[in-house]
Amino acid sequence: MPLYTYYALDKKGKTITGQINADDRQAAMQQVRAMGVFPTDVKPQSGSRASSAAHPSGITSGRVRMSDLTVFSRQLANLVRGGLPLMRTFSALTEHTENPRLRAVLGHVQQEIRGGKALWEALDEYPSVFPRLYVSMVKAGEASGQLSQVLQWLAGYLEVEQARKNQIRSALAYPALLLTVGTV
Numbered sequence: 001m002p003l004y005t006y007y008a009l010d011k012k013g014k015t016i017t018g019q020i021n022a023d024d025r026q027a028a029m030q031q032v033r034a035m036g037v038f039p040t041d042v043k044p045q046s047g048s049r050a051s052s053a054a055h056p057s058g059i060t061s062g063r064v065r066m067s068d069l070t071v072f073s074r075q076l077a078n079l080v081r082g083g084l085p086l087m088r089t090f091s092a093l094t095e096h097t098e099n100p101r102l103r104a105v106l107g108h109v110q111q112e113i114r115g116g117k118a119l120w121e122a123l124d125e126y127p128s129v130f131p132r133l134y135v136s137m138v139k140a141g142e143a144s145g146q147l148s149q150v151l152q153w154l155a156g157y158l159e160v161e162q163a164r165k166n167q168i169r170s171a172l173a174y175p176a177l178l179l180t181v182g183t184v
Helices: 025-034 049-054 066-081 086-096 100-114 119-123 132-144 147-183
Strands: 003-009 015-021 038-044
Touching: 003 025, 015 025, 025 038, 066 086, 066 100, 066 147, 086 100, 100 119, 119 132, 132 147
Parallel strands: none
Antiparallel strands: 003 015, 003 038
């Protein structure tokens, strides 16, 4: 059974950490909750079977930009809204995704869905790609039957966040230039 490291908050708000054996991440989270604490993070122990199973080779390298996630969300929403089954949707998106890391993650997500996991559960295995808000919104969308609307909202939200980051970057570029020129 794979080994997981957990981080949790006790009833007093103190952070505690430990290790636990479980079949998968969800089972580990349930075991931590059963101890009467609130889990904040559960990660596969490096070198354990869970670590290598959760991240097949090639997935841990590279980076997924916000723009890649935005495009993926918009395309996923459109395909789901069009009535395409989720498995076909992920096949098409995996095939046409340019970012190698996102392509690998989507392939693994597709396998997890085929294995019976909910979409949000499969996405939750990649917190470095899919933020907690993203996963929570997908979970709510699946539960309410409004997945395509939630994905459209997420794509819009990511676009606004990306524009805000670009605006901040632009606003900081001029003072940085002045500071550089002023010191020379």
